[in-house]
Amino acid sequence: MGLRIGDIAPNFSAATTKGDINFHDWAKGSWVFFFSHPADFTPVCTTEMGRTSQLAKEFAKRNVKPLGLSTDTVEEHKKWIGDINETQHTDLQFPIVADPDLKIATLYEMIHPGESETQAVRSVFIIDPNHKIRLTMTYPMSVGRNFDEILRVIDSLQTGDANRIATPADWRPGQDVIIPPSISNDEAKKLFPQGWEELKPYLRVTKLK
Ligand code: BEZ
Secondary structure (H helix, E strand, O other): OOOOOOOEOOOOEEEEOOEEEEHHHHHOOOEEEEEEEOOOOOHHHHHHHHHHHHOHHHHHHOOEEEEEEEOOOHHHHHHHHHHHHHHHOOOOOOOEEEOOOOHHHHHOOOOOOOOOOOOOOEEEEEEOOOOEEEEEEEEOOOOOOOHHHHHHHHHHHHHHHHHOOEOOOOOOOOOOEEEOOOOOHHHHHHHOOOOOEEEEOOEEEEOOO
């Protein structure tokens, strides 16, 4: 059975480019963007690592720590970071987990044997400060991820947690949000005194103050 939304992200100890970590201790109090790559010194991965580094301020603003992983060693990761910085014009500072024996990739089911027996696919786990998995996404090896979507999902989850709302398709911060069906109209009156538009009894749209 795979790791699912709502599960506690399994803890692990690992060597990273920033030293040894105990995952839960390292993550304490933060959101985590944990993402895997097939291998060091590969082209798509190089752009994704670069993009994550370029977005460092965006992640920090949202209290999110990025954590990369590929099934190579710390020494290889460190050499590769030089290439990433050079080609993607950045200064990569977040840790990358070394996982040459596939221990963590196996724990997080990042190895999909139909794709590769030895390299991780492009998995994403968004994990909240309670270590709960809030989103999983899996991309094939040939497709670089969309980082606007990763930030958008984090914005949606954090806005939802703070306001007990859900967000519609293609939502962007500042746009109207949805009052979930689990909230009665009586409760909604207290939570959303600004009112809402009821398109259907199950589809109530409001603006956040
Ligand atoms: C890449 O990151 O460029 C890549 C890695 C494995 C297979 C295909 C592409």
